[in-house]
Amino acid sequence: KNEVEQSPQNLTAQEGEFITINCSYSVGISALHWLQQHPGGGIVSLFMLSSGKKKHGRLIATINIQEKHSSLHITASHPRDSAVYICAVSANNDMRFGAGTRLTVKP
């Protein structure tokens, strides 16, 4: 069993919809990261969380340390949000990645 599990694996939404991607982990962590990967491979860091909630533009990330769970929300989704969203956890100078959630936003 992977230490980092994401759901759903694939998500298709209509433009303007509210999106939620979930991440559960089974190990103790120092921080949780949300990353975005566009076709062609480039990975960009969106958020790093160790508690609570962070917001950047239309993106919101939350984490519940007790439940070992994090969510990434996208408000007013847009086709340019189409990408793979990856959850990763770091502890002891080691980062473990989830398999990613492929999001497609249709106009």
Next chain:
Amino acid sequence: EAGVVQSPRYKIIEKKQPVAFWCNPISGHNTLYWYLQNLGQGPELLIRYENEEAVDDSQLPKDRFSAERLKGVDSTLKIQPAELGDSAVYLCASSLGGGDTDTQYFGPGTRLTVL
């Protein structure tokens, strides 16, 4: 500021041939990572460098994979000989330090196809 640079972007080789990937991290970043990413999966660490020292190479298949980071800047990852199962995207990343709260910056990756 230039990001992490990788070359080549794509490589197609026949099995049993050697192949090498090159990475130039962000200037001033002491920590460099090589990851392997299979289709539909997240990246998996192959090796992590702190300056020129490989501090975690536990997941590097040392029978065929090797890496070096001379002078603590650029790095090269080599596979010899390549096998069909090595087809994947090889990602390089760098960070200022290697701590859990340091942001990693990723290069565009090298997509390797072994025929």
